[in-house]
Amino acid sequence: MTCREFAEFIADYLAGELSDAQIAVFERHMALCSDCVNYLTTYRQTVEIEQQLFARAEQEVPPTIPEDLITAIIDARRRQAE
Amino acid sequence: MASGKDRAARQRLLERLRAGEDAAFEELVRDEGGRLLSVIRRYLRDEEEARDALQETFLSAFRAIDRFEGGSRLSTWLHRIAVNAALMRLRSRRRRPEGSIEELLPDYHQDGHHARPVGPWRPEALATVERKETRRFVRRSIDALPENYRNVMLLRDIEGFDTSETAAMLGISTNAVKIRLHRARQALRTLLAREMGGEAP
Structure with a gap:
């Protein structure tokens, strides 16, 4: 397996969608290639950072809806009902 | 709520x-x-x-x-x-012209090995994700991804829709969802690596 091929298996590997035989080949490459170990780790960290970003943004600024937008939506529904 | x-x-x-x-x-x-x-x-x-x-x-x-x-x-x-x-x-809405994803994907030698060494990210750089300016940089990086790829990534990684739900919402094949998700994460990884260290720009 080359590094290029290894990279193409990463998403399926992390999603648990590889067969045992594929996992064996994947992990054999990892045992020999520190570049790919680092690539896999930083790929996983990328997804974690991405997910943290949105979770944190909402923790810090509790989602609110502006009062004038509430009014606009209620008015629009009234017009729609008429 | x-x-x-x-x-x-x-x-x-x-x-x-x-x-x-x-x-x-x-x-x-x-x-x-x-x-x-x-x-x-x-x-x-x-x-x-x-x-x-x-x-x-x-x-x-x-x-x-x-x-x-x-x-x-x-x-x-x-x-x-x-x-x-x-x-x-x-x-x-009219699509604005976007950069290609190709330039954000990893480079390989002809024999299929990484063209440049890939290092781990610096732990102290990872810790800065707590900081506002780092998060702004991450957000800008996500926004810099081509829309077709960014949307798949948001639907899968953030909204938590599965592959077939995402495919149905975008009107594309499940295989296209898988490929775009992987390419989007790879491209984001390339952009983040510029801040997190570990490899030459």
């Missing part, structure tokens, strides 16, 4: 909505509007557009409330309508 209400309270709200009670609609908008607006802002950076999409979300939901199956949660159902409203707006 309605998702914080207990089961019985959610059921009562649903019955009042179905009866067309004005106060119930206002309650729903107040309970869920803020959360849905922040979901929509992930896709639409323009505030006017985000507001319009939120309005469309509630109007669509009000029209379809009789078709809502009590089995799932109202908040889950609204979440999906909001994402669809945002995607619809993206589709209807």
